[in-house]
Amino acid sequence: MSLEKSNKIGVGTATIIGMNAMIGAGIFGITSLLASKVGAAGILTYLFAFFAVWFIAQSIARAAYLWPEQGSFYTYTRQWGGHTMGLIAASAYLLGFLFAMTLLCRIIGEYLHNLIPSVSAEVLGTITLTVLIGLNMMGAVLSQIGQYILIACTLFPLIATTFLCFTKMSPVNLNPFMPYGIISVIEGTRVAIFGLFGFESVTALFNIVEKPEKNVPKALLYALCIVGIIYFFFISSIILAVPLTVFTSNPDATIPQALQFLFPDYTFIVHLINFAIISAMLGTVHSMIWAGSELLLSFCTITRSPRLQKLVKNGTITQKTTVLACGLIIFICFKNIHNKDLFFTLTDIGLIFPYITTMIALLFQQAEWKSGQNIKTILGLTTACIIFGISIHKLIEPMIL
Template identity: 25%
Template structure:
């Protein structure tokens, strides 16, 4: 483990391609392969519009992440931004809630992997598939960030290719009839679906959590975030149009593997199933990668047990943090309903995105960021991102909001009790 008396640090060895791939690995997963069905059930054919609204909202916040990631290139992402620019308590709350949401995201993706595996091989139990995936990605993460990134690069290429094949083969078979009665639930349902589908975009901040391991972070973090987000948005819109146009929104809403259901009409179901397996694999892989770095940053600041900040001298990874991430994810995958998981994840991440935008506003107040997207020195993107994030979070329903607020209260309780406990011990 890392030597005593020095601050634990991670190896800076990930390139721009690695950063983009981490973003795509985190973004393209359960959202398009599973949550698109839940969103279609709310918005009808206008789910295509929901996909666009969610993407636009994510873009404003992504610009804030670009500035913050370039200016504060340390492990921990949102945790580091809140801790440095707002207040240690706010930073801890942001890190806690972000990790909660992303652990839930990983659990959801692992279950999605199980469902698609069972779709291809009916004799496989979906939860067994989820367990096997979590165990595998935990081991890969322990073996090194560069190895994890390399595995992820290959998987990302495969899943993007599968979605491109689906779109190209399916375009000529799109039936305009399926877009009649475009907005059956009204615009409010479209916004609610957008809030839920925001789940499909939330992977782009994963790049910022790896900031301490990315070479030339001032350049490569903003480039990686924006490239990953815009590539994902283009793919999502195309897939949504083709999927609705092939089978209609009702069929998507009633399926646990909606894109595979649409692909069956084209005779390319096997290709999509393979793409879904690769997609969910990479989401879980990068989920563990991101969560563990936030745990690492928290432990380095002695806000959770310091053993979680230990870095393996052999692998250069925070092994204990990785094991904790995998263990919590495994418990959730085995115990919680997938629809509830997706909604709570969206709320958690939207809440931290609101605070991240506030941190970006504060960054502009104390000096020029490394890369400014402000108009006349006013960070409009951050103000808009904060408002949109809050609005989408509040549209997710009372039960989800209550669960999110309870998690917020739990994070504050931990912060003060652990601080008092550590003081008494020291």
């Protein structure tokens, strides 16, 4: 028993793992769009997104505890929708995941364009994506040291930008607070939630955490709170310091461009922040292409297709071939979808759909109703459906106008 316990991790380690899963480069892509679409009220939008994620995460953690098997969203959804519905949920999650990576590649191109203005962001993004796919094809993955460098490259610009912007904050930038109306505050949630995706990774820790029923929800709470606070101050500092016109005149404005406007004499620091953000994004996409290939490989193993199972068994479908498949999907999306706002919409639809199908599975468990656990599930399901509905509306809006 002592040996088994020694292999388990505590709440502290689980919290750090959760933070690493959530703190990602996505936060650097949402702030300018959030400010341009919502205005200063984007602070409220982020808070709504945070509480929505909190209730969704609690529900998914509960599902992971009840069904700790391979397949995650496929396994959860299968409990009520069967094999076909499970595959649909798993496919949606994979597609949402790949849309998110494509969006990051597009944002990387914009950040690199700041450094190399003579080359278009489209070309720089294409080159970046090609190189990252090639590295993954060669089996190059981030080492443990690389992971530490990645988290440092993410935290440094978050903390440095927050500190710099708070020295320039002015209540004048809060007026007008809600220039596009209260509806924009709710609609902006589909953008704000992008920076919090990854929380579902924490729920995979049940098999390695001591007293998982008690400690995984704790780790999830601590990780969400710490990351949520960091993000809140980051977004708030930018909105309080940068005049809204900077973002409305250019919705694609990067964080370094906003900082250069505020601190024209701090060129070195701004370039350093720009370099750190680019490094964080590159590391994130590099790691996530590999993670996406593992998701696809897992998808191929859980499907009932004899052909796919045979291809996996005889070694035709391997990690390398799934890397190539994921890379091709990202590349096709990158070359054919140019609207960043559409990427946020597609990512939300892909990722939130399996969240919803997972929470529905909990509603079919009588014990959950008796224990009162489904109060959290209903709250999570309600907020998820609101964001999902907004994303669907944004997707079909051009077709009905």
